[in-house]
Amino acid sequence: MGETEVESLVERALAGDRRSIAKVLSLTEQGGDGARAAMARLHPRTGHAWSIGITGAPGAGKSTLTDQLIGRLRATGAEVGVLAVDPTSPFSGGAILGDRVRMQSHTTDPGVFIRSMATRGHAGGLAAAAADAAAVLDAVGFPVVFLETVGTGQSEVEVAALADTTVVAEAPEMGDEVQAIKAGLLEVADMVVVTKGDRPGAQRTAAQLRAMLSVGATAVDDAARSGRRRPKRPAVMLTAAATGEGVAALLEALDRRAGELRDGSRDEARMRRATAQMDGILVERLHGILRGPELHEEIEALVRRIAAYELDPYAAADRVIELLGAAR
């Protein structure tokens, strides 16, 4: 796609045309010149959306929660963008296996724009791809952008941490197996929501989570000082998937949090997204050079020599650095 084509596509996206928005998202996902041209136009328009990360283990009720929050927001007339980086989400189709049974109520609402993103295959990394996609949805005018990601992998959790506000969903009685994953997840939480709050054990789960967050407080504070996580200890709330109870209160709490964010910690989220975007481009470029036609044969030969145990990986990396210097 030529530069003029990209420009007119971006203009149509900025005018609100859904198909053009989808195409711009594909462009930025592909990286390279098209992405560069699109971002040059879109980036200065960014910075108005409020991004909400929703994460949690499979079965934690993320999608239902997202769906209910969207319902509340739509009732106020706000248009909503959803980025689903979650192979278990009905928003992302559940389509891999044709499971559309639990397909949510807002997928046919023109005020809700849903984009699914694969967890794999992003040259610059998943976080960078998600940061770019969120920037596009922001620039084209969605006042609220959800980032729904499955909370069970390093790269996937990083995506939720990019949002202005990050919600971790927990189902009651998930069992010991997920405790450790939970501990990792809680590090990125601004808010923890026990979904299925009307089920037996929900109150107990909430109490356990509050205790964990309190036991982990020192670690949390240390991490906050070193910049690894949010400065504020997360609140624990309950929602009921069946009745929607607690969702209005959660949205109010999120709104208060968004208000607080305007004072400063929103800048931190912006810095995280900016870092992810720039690092992603740099890593993508490095990969492009490594896999590119100019160096491909020499680098493949180096990898073969590592795999044959003739050359250690550090010595091979030294040689690649030399090659990179010569290639530029």
Add this chain to the structure above:
Amino acid sequence: MGETEVESLVERALAGDRRSIAKVLSLTEQGGDGARAAMARLHPRTGHAWSIGITGAPGAGKSTLTDQLIGRLRATGAEVGVLAVDPTSPFSGGAILGDRVRMQSHTTDPGVFIRSMATRGHAGGLAAAAADAAAVLDAVGFPVVFLETVGTGQSEVEVAALADTTVVAEAPEMGDEVQAIKAGLLEVADMVVVTKGDRPGAQRTAAQLRAMLSVGATAVDDAARSGRRRPKRPAVMLTAAATGEGVAALLEALDRRAGELRDGSRDEARMRRATAQMDGILVERLHGILRGPELHEEIEALVRRIAAYELDPYAAADRVIELLGAAR
């Protein structure tokens, strides 16, 4: 640690001293000069171990399966190295929350060396760190090295895919939620094992998996042709966690598979590990330069300008490339 110290530490590790092996693993995890010196000595000694990746969703029974396979191997006298990149694994401690209830039987056996690795915080990426650790365990003489990783994240699944042979564990009746994750996991499988094979529904789960693998056959073949996955379609087997039934048959099948691997596809696994190691070093170096004292201020200023929407991330990356050129 000076180069002479690293050398003598590595010699003690090669002589089989467990504490020295642990220290060498820490060295390689930290990267930098210590890792470089250690790998220069160890890398030429690598290439003798058979590595087995065990992955699956939380609750799929990975650890019990690994434990039972270790038991069989120990009965033959073979020493076993275990790398647990899995926050849910009792091998990795389950220690985050002090949950040692399910601690396995081999953790006190001196013939079993267990190393846990965090899923986060590896500058060159998780796959690179795991490839390095597996190389160390190989070089110091473990004939079998297990890579147990939680199968619910991009980076985590990549670790299992680095092994010579990759086993995906599945519990019966895991529910629709995990179907999509399953589809991603099956891509890296050489062998699929339905654990808890004595439970109701196990046979049905095995049949469903066989059907999925058959439906996905075209995709699998395409992926194999493009080099993204193993050339052979995975077999589905059953084991019973309670009785250990099926474990001997599984080990035999794995052994046959290892024999086949000697013909060629083992080279592919070696190439994957070599690529992960070299890329990891390059990305770590890139990060080191980006976060290093020389460029830190200028790069932070660029990130601030991206976050303030004054500069788009591609333009910032261009400037970083210039800075990198000047810095070298």
